[in-house]
Amino acid sequence: MGCSLSQVSQTARIRNFIAQYKNEVEFFGIKYVTEKTTHMSVRNELSEGLHTQFDSGVRIEVMFNQHIGYASTTDLSDEGLLRAFNFAKNQTKHLSTQKAYPFPHSIRTKSEGTYRSQIQKPLDTLSLTEIQTVLRDCTARMNESPLIFFRSASVSIVETEEVKWDSLGSEWIQNFSIVNLDLAVRAQNQGDIQTRSHNLCLQIGAEVFLRSLLFPITDQITKEVLELAHAPPCPTETRDLLVSPDQMALQIHETVGHPLEIDRILGDERNYAGWSFVNMADFGHLKYGGPKMNITFEPDRFSELASYKFDDSGLKSEKQYLIKDGILMSGLGSLESAERGQTQPVANSRSSSWNRPPIDRMANLNLESGRKPLTEIIAGIEKGIWVSTNRSWSIDDYRRKFQFGCEYGMLIEDGQLKHVVKNPNYHGVSVPFWNKLTEISNEAGVYGSYYCGKGEPNQLIRVGHTSPYCLFKDVEIF
Numbered sequence: 001m002g003c004s005l006s007q008v009s010q011t012a013r014i015r016n017f018i019a020q021y022k023n024e025v026e027f028f029g030i031k032y033v034t035e036k037t038t039h040m041s042v043r044n045e046l047s048e049g050l051h052t053q054f055d056s057g058v059r060i061e062v063m064f065n066q067h068i069g070y071a072s073t074t075d076l077s078d079e080g081l082l083r084a085f086n087f088a089k090n091q092t093k094h095l096s097t098q099k100a101y102p103f104p105h106s107i108r109t110k111s112e113g114t115y116r117s118q119i120q121k122p123l124d125t126l127s128l129t130e131i132q133t134v135l136r137d138c139t140a141r142m143n144e145s146p147l148i149f150f151r152s153a154s155v156s157i158v159e160t161e162e163v164k165w166d167s168l169g170s171e172w173i174q175n176f177s178i179v180n181l182d183l184a185v186r187a188q189n190q191g192d193i194q195t196r197s198h199n200l201c202l203q204i205g206a207e208v209f210l211r212s213l214l215f216p217i218t219d220q221i222t223k224e225v226l227e228l229a230h231a232p233p234c235p236t237e238t239r240d241l242l243v244s245p246d247q248m249a250l251q252i253h254e255t256v257g258h259p260l261e262i263d264r265i266l267g268d269e270r271n272y273a274g275w276s277f278v279n280m281a282d283f284g285h286l287k288y289g290g291p292k293m294n295i296t297f298e299p300d301r302f303s304e305l306a307s308y309k310f311d312d313s314g315l316k317s318e319k320q321y322l323i324k325d326g327i328l329m330s331g332l333g334s335l336e337s338a339e340r341g342q343t344q345p346v347a348n349s350r351s352s353s354w355n356r357p358p359i360d361r362m363a364n365l366n367l368e369s370g371r372k373p374l375t376e377i378i379a380g381i382e383k384g385i386w387v388s389t390n391r392s393w394s395i396d397d398y399r400r401k402f403q404f405g406c407e408y409g410m411l412i413e414d415g416q417l418k419h420v421v422k423n424p425n426y427h428g429v430s431v432p433f434w435n436k437l438t439e440i441s442n443e444a445g446v447y448g449s450y451y452c453g454k455g456e457p458n459q460l461i462r463v464g465h466t467s468p469y470c471l472f473k474d475v476e477i478f
Helices: 008-024 078-098 128-141 211-229 245-260 335-343 376-381 429-436
Strands: 027-043 047-062 067-073 111-118 149-164 171-189 192-203 235-242 295-296 320-324 363-366 383-395 401-413 416-422 425-429 437-454 459-477
Touching: 008 027, 008 078, 008 149, 047 078, 047 128, 067 078, 128 149, 128 211, 128 383, 149 211, 171 211, 192 211, 192 383, 192 401, 192 437, 211 401, 211 416, 211 429, 235 245, 235 401, 245 320, 245 383, 245 401, 245 429, 245 437, 245 459, 376 437, 376 459, 401 429, 425 429, 425 459
Parallel strands: 111 171, 235 383, 363 459
Antiparallel strands: 027 047, 027 149, 047 067, 149 171, 171 192, 235 459, 295 320, 295 363, 383 401, 401 416, 401 425, 437 459
8 A cells, every 4th residue: 555654653643743732622533544446347358448546635533612523634744734633623613612412522432453354365466467357258258149239347446544543542553455346248139128237345355356256157147138138027016025135235225224324313314315214212112124134233244345343433343233033223323423312322433535524324234144045935935026136226315115126037936936027126115115024045145335325525435235035025016
């Protein structure tokens, strides 16, 4: 990552700077972020470009008169840091006269430690040319039929370092190795275009570019897009719905994750990304789903996209149940939101980078596996449909009514997989839909959302979801 503020001399300088000015405010913290992102794509064996972006800067956090404020800068000199500190202090002092909530000084606690993505091979063990060759080989492998006209492989490779110091003596360093890889193939038959795609979005190293890993995925989506090219449309009727882990990731994200963000429940997102149907009084009481529904906030799971040790407030990450046996137990509230809502906090105070304030965000939000193998679940379905991979989605401002479209569907009759159908869609209402959950497989997939948007100004952040296959009874499909 090059020269970093985590080096010994720079760390001493920042500590001295905080010590010099900490008595002017009730709390003083500095977070440094540096990030290198390389993106490349290949379409039909031809390169569509390669570019690398570097980004680094500092965010200043202060508390004055029980009010929290921020400023950010790319000027890392003492003069630059002082300008940002004074701006944050003066703005926070002014705004504290009209603060929405008086935060106690205990809202920040000392934190120390390190985090590093667990990987097998560092990303720099492969050259960009070698990675591009693997992507090109994937698109070439998709060229199986004259019906196929679009073959794409693209990747974003992200290396991030975060360092945090504060007036309580905190110091922690977190290093992330992230790969977001997309494969897609399109076929056209008599004017109808169908797509099959696959996304790998993990904290992982160069081992993700193994042909032995990517070629089976490439072969599978190529086979399935040709099936879709000859498939009849999805029928319009009521069936049992078997949802694959990749589609379940979106189902969890939109109908559980966002509705449980406490700042959204308190009204902070009302004018931008909507409110929530959940009320603070629902925690501990609302029957959110069937008794097999167990959702955890788990920001320390191996390889999942949003794993970390500390959130931006310094709160240490730990696994917590949000929904237990179908009952809503807790929400996604940071230290500040939990204080405002008088509930238990989770370590989800997160920002997209150094130039944004932290807000309540999902991290790894996971649905726990069941006990039955997928084959046994399918064998018990009399009339159903299996759907995979999101194609389109829509949900209302309260995260209540939703409609999702999928790339691939397969009808199930009398316990047997039958023929493929194209353009499968389903819709429902969040809580009634989750209460139709009847079976969960013992197999699970790990997925991630690379671009989850929220906040004003907008913040795109990375979120992880692990889910098994799930069966929902009597769902309207079309």
